[in-house]
Amino acid sequence: MPNIKSAIKRVKVADRNRQRNRTWRTSVRTVRTEVAGVLSQGGKDADCQKAINQAYKIIDMAVSKGVLHKNAAARRKSRMAKLVNTLSQKKPKKKK
Numbered sequence: 001m002p003n004i005k006s007a008i009k010r011v012k013v014a015d016r017n018r019q020r021n022r023t024w025r026t027s028v029r030t031v032r033t034e035v036a037g038v039l040s041q042g043g044k045d046a047d048c049q050k051a052i053n054q055a056y057k058i059i060d061m062a063v064s065k066g067v068l069h070k071n072a073a074a075r076r077k078s079r080m081a082k083l084v085n086t087l088s089q090k091k092p093k094k095k096k
Helices: 005-040 045-065 070-090
Strands: none
Touching (some): 005 045
16 A cells, blocks of 8 residues: 555545446446347347447447547447348348
8 A cells, every 4th residue: 555645546546447447348248248149049130230239339438438449449349240240141031
């Protein structure tokens, strides 16, 4: 534990920021698993689109808060979109 007053304050601020960043990081992970869950259940295109839009929103908010770097966010969004596109193409077409 630091003895200098400014160092004590920096420890408190760092802990507060760590807790705030942790919340955003876990919500980013959660939306990623929700998108994967919708895809694994074979959800409709509307459900997939709704889930991915929510994920994009959370990821973009994490970037604006400074939790994620913008390139890291772009990479995560790109991977999610790629996954959605490949799985939606693999769905068998219904015969009429």
